[in-house]
Amino acid sequence: xxxxxxxxxxxxxxxxxxxxxxxxxxxxxxxxxxxxxxxxxxxx
Numbered sequence: 001x002x003x004x005x006x007x008x009x010x011x012x013x014x015x016x017x018x019x020x021x022x023x024x025x026x027x028x029x030x031x032x033x034x035x036x037x038x039x040x041x042x043x044x
Contacts, residue, residue, distance in 0.1 A: 005031040011038045 008025070010017045017037060025032050 003031075005033055007033050007035050009036045009038065010034070 010021065013021060022034065025034065
């Protein structure tokens with residue numbers, strides 16, 4: 001098994017990031033780090 005970590009940044013995924021992508025990644029056993037989630041407005 002590898003000790004490497006996958007670093008991910010999301011850009012412009014809208015609601016699908018929170019509803020689908022992040023929950024999927026949090027269930028994975030792999031070492032995955034979400035570095036940033038970019039949105040046009042800070043509120044989002």
